[in-house]
Amino acid sequence: MKILVTGGAGFIGSHLTDRLIEQGNKVLVIDNLSTGKKENLNPRAVFFESDIRDFDKISPLFQDVDFVFHLAALPRVAASIEQPIETNDINIKGTLDVLIAARDAKVKKFIYVSSTSVYGDQKNMPIKETALLDPLSPYALQKYVGEMYCKIFFQLFGIQTICLRYFNVFGPRQDVDSPYSGVVAKFLKQKAEHQHLTIVGNGNQKRDFTYVKDIVDATILAAEKQGAVNQIFNIASGRNYSINELAKIIGGETTSLPERPGEIMDSLADISKAKQLLDWEPKYNLETGLKEMMK
Numbered sequence: 227m228k229i230l231v232t233g234g235a236g237f238i239g240s241h242l243t244d245r246l247i248e249q250g251n252k253v254l255v256i257d258n259l260s261t262g263k264k265e266n267l268n269p270r271a272v273f274f275e276s277d278i279r280d281f282d283k284i285s286p287l288f289q290d291v292d293f294v295f296h297l298a299a300l301p302r303v304a305a306s307i308e309q310p311i312e313t314n315d316i317n318i319k320g321t322l323d324v325l326i327a328a329r330d331a332k333v334k335k336f337i338y339v340s341s342t343s344v345y346g347d348q349k350n351m352p353i354k355e356t357a358l359l360d361p362l363s364p365y366a367l368q369k370y371v372g373e374m375y376c377k378i379f380f381q382l383f384g385i386q387t388i389c390l391r392y393f394n395v396f397g398p399r400q401d402v403d404s405p406y407s408g409v410v411a412k413f414l415k416q417k418a419e420h421q422h423l424t425i426v427g428n429g430n431q432k433r434d435f436t437y438v439k440d441i442v443d444a445t446i447l448a449a450e451k452q453g454a455v456n457q458i459f460n461i462a463s464g465r466n467y468s469i470n471e472l473a474k475i476i477g478g479e480t481t482s483l484p485e486r487p488g489e490i491m492d493s494l495a496d497i498s499k500a501k502q503l504l505d506w507e508p509k510y511n512l513e514t515g516l517k518e519m520m521k
């Protein structure tokens with residue numbers, strides 16, 4: 227198959243690209259290397275250093291493409307609060323450009339990567355895909371708008387779209403140097419540098435940490451499964467840990483930081499829909515994922 231991955235030089239997109247190439251597909255990657263890195267890129271991928279918002283430049287690349295996996299985004303809650311206009315442009319206008327190019331090229335499936343953040347602070351755990359959404363940051367809202375565009379494009383133009391709501395992904399190649407790094411990457415870096423692990427708020431907030439290999443499995447199954455169209459799926463481990471528990475597993479001294487705006491207290495996915503319709507099952511939990519990541 228000919229497959230196009232946006233954001234394929236990023237943390238998750240590069241793992242997805244590796245697996246698709248291993249399976250024998252021809253993979254095109256569009257990435258502007260804003261947070262992604264050249265060294266993440268599979269050397270067998272056909273790389274286009276372009277911005278997804280440059281429609282005239284990217285649209286010819288969709289010719290004869292079977293599947294599009296759209297991961298390019300500025301995926302940071304804090305950054306979206308600081309720079310709502312810039313993130314809005316990348317995450318919404320950029321998604322629309324990619325979606326239009328995919329529709330015009332009549333691709334077979336468009337897989338849009340959304341986020342747990344669209345749920346906001348939910349009271350009922352585990353969270354089902356049908357929960358009432360409550361985005362609490364510009365990033366969360368932008369991801370939700372992307373989902374809505376997928377739905378509307380399916381209804382108006384028949385393009386086969388699927389939305390995957392990833393929950394707190396961790397694994398190798400996760401950015402450790404950015405001020406917006408995920409908590410797992412941050413703690414591992416702090417531990418390696420013999421610093422205190424910095425816990426935001428009281429550390430009782432819980433997250434459903436999902437290992438990147440499980441994410442890749444589910445994402446590819448979503449493209450392959452017939453019938454899984456115009457659907458939204460939670461992709462997560464289905465088990466949650468508090469930040470204090472995570473700090474304990476990683477080990478070391480801790481320091482408290484003030485609470486952050488838009489911080490969600492509890493997160494735990496109901497993954498029964500993905501298990502049932504995608505025939506997918508996560509193989510890792512936080513401990514086994516961390517063990518493999520350390521290697």
Ligand SMILES: NC(=O)c1ccc[n+]([C@@H]2O[C@H](COP(=O)([O-])OP(=O)(O)OC[C@H]3O[C@@H](n4cnc5c(N)ncnc54)[C@H](O)[C@@H]3O)[C@@H](O)[C@H]2O)c1
Pocket residue numbers: 232233234235236237238239256257258259260261262263276277278279296297298299300301316320339340341342391392393394395396401408
């Ligand atoms: N990491 C997580 O825990 C998590 C959770 C939920 C959803 N997601 C989603 O997964 C996707 C990938 O996230 P990630 O964690 O790998 O982040 P990442 O920052 O490593 O990857 C994003 C990639 O997109 C590229 N990019 C950004 N703006 C671009 C633009 N305008 N044009 C072209 N390329 C551009 C970046 O250079 C980078 O390679 C995102 O859509 C994100 O919203 C991630």
